[in-house]
Amino acid sequence: MNIYQKYGLKQIINASGKMTALGGSALNSMVARAMFEAAQDYVDMQELTIKAGKIIAEMTTAEDGCPTVGAAAGIAISTAALIAGKNLTLIERLPYSEGLSNEIIIQKGHLINFGASIAQMIRLGGGRVVEVGQVNHVKKDHILESISEKTAAIFYVKSHHAAKKGMLSTSEIIEIGREKNIPVIIDAAAEEDIKKYIQNGANLVIYSGGKAIGGPTSGFICGEKELVEACRLQYLGVGRAMKVGKEQIMGLIAALEIYYDRVETKQEELQKAKWIVEQFKNIQGITASIIQDEAGREIYRAQLKFDEKKLKISTDEIINKLERGEPSIFIRNYYANLGIISIDPRTLLSGQEKIIVNRIKEILNIQ
Template structure:
């Protein structure tokens, strides 16, 4: 066979046979090539990875998903399903787990706040849905909020066009309620600062037949909070999915009264031409959120807490070995309610500022992220992987020891 004929033959020959001269099937070679070609995109792009001893902050990509969640996402990506059917089925499961009448997966807690407020404003009136955030023809346009709760997160509500009305006491709240009052909003992380507590807040809402919403974005653990506020009587409960629950970071949950969840879904994808169109949640996230929530609820939380305390002890013991260093273990009262450590030092004995220590930890190998205050660093342990507490302990001790005056 002439050379050109051989080339022509090889160009049309089936590739299912053995590789010429090797006796190895082409499929095996193809499989090897595929395995070798698997990409590490984070390394490829030169992105810095780090040990997260800071917490579930959005800027640090919050939490890591469990294998079961990732497997669910990957499996779901191989199938077409109707997104409304996914929301229906998952919503039923989440509602049952969290003692709510109904639920839906949202594009984070912020999306839950926006869509929940939209549902309160429009109910099942599709003409009103199309008008948001233009409330010029709406009778109810105000949301009552305690002054200590009226912080940046209220902007999620004002996306719908509503106007916040500030109050401080129950008496002020009673006087502030008018025919324009659409909803009452409670920011759970600010609960200790407000003068109106949960039960009284709900009671006033029920007395005047006004829906109440609670934002408890980062307020698990304890796990019981997932149903506590539904049981107390809040009409809508909003929570982040990508923090301690370890679901997709861009997912959240809106749960509560059946009629209000149905109304909220009118402003959410796949419906178009409305306020929430950009708040899309794909099937992978919805299903991943469901599996993450199920796993979180069924976790042995007592054992988990003991593990966190052991990690805290490891870091405290290491840092305390440096002369002039003090440690304090604390648990935030509401948001990120997990054991944490405040490490401070006498700067006449340890010549480094908290900011400098943070930078040294960031720039070390491995890189470690912590949080800083004016005179200390703060460390949380619930986002650490197994064994990382020892690494954090070693790195913190090293940097403090290097700065210690001999």
């Protein structure tokens, strides 16, 4: 019995990925220990925040960093920093930003809901969202024609939720930012490469600590020193409602310190996905394969495509039976309408791949 079952909550097998709705990541013992020790003592929070920023900077090759309670908070805080800067009066005035340079340009296909609205997170920081182009078609001129004296930043979302077809790339957006001297913020919440966008010239980049990094519910902003200093100062304003605890910061630091020692783990994850595919290799009505993550990250999953007519069951019914079972199994179901599910090995605990395979076979009445 795990700690959640002790309180009457259902047991979950997470084969969906590092999802906020399922609690993000299961923590490495070193990360959990760092949080445990941090929780039992005291620290100067300002000093800890600055020290964490230096470690974040070192790990990302940025000039500075700022820990946050999550990537969503990073969006609001980054927005606020580019509107209010280090001016305490303006910091305390946000999110009311009338009369300030408060416009945040974003491509229409990036106005996603990730569990909440990207636009709402920008508004929390005082930003006025200026959407450009169409959901599948944005040209450079769309951006250029939207720039005004009130433009505070251009915002880019790197996510599997965001439209890819017809959108300008990160490099194109960064180039426009350079050309027009406008800061570029990149929301790279679940991205694995925590150096790429800084090295490509983004001014601020936001990451989740609880997704690819494998830390607790947390996040961070990294980027140019002056802008990151302004981000930290937002904790005197709107950021106060999003304050990050000492336990989260220490867990984030611990996760970052072991982040690059993951080659062996990745190989184990790939082998687990291959094993799952092998179990369905010669079963009529199922096509099993290894697929790469939709957003192009170095993440590989086991994909099962069901022939619903041959199997005499819908994919939605399979998903429902998996979720209603004991334990409850959550798989990746974004393409269920096409008869496709996928299994993410990164979030499986020891032996859970066997439980999933057996449960699917049981649902399909396969020996």
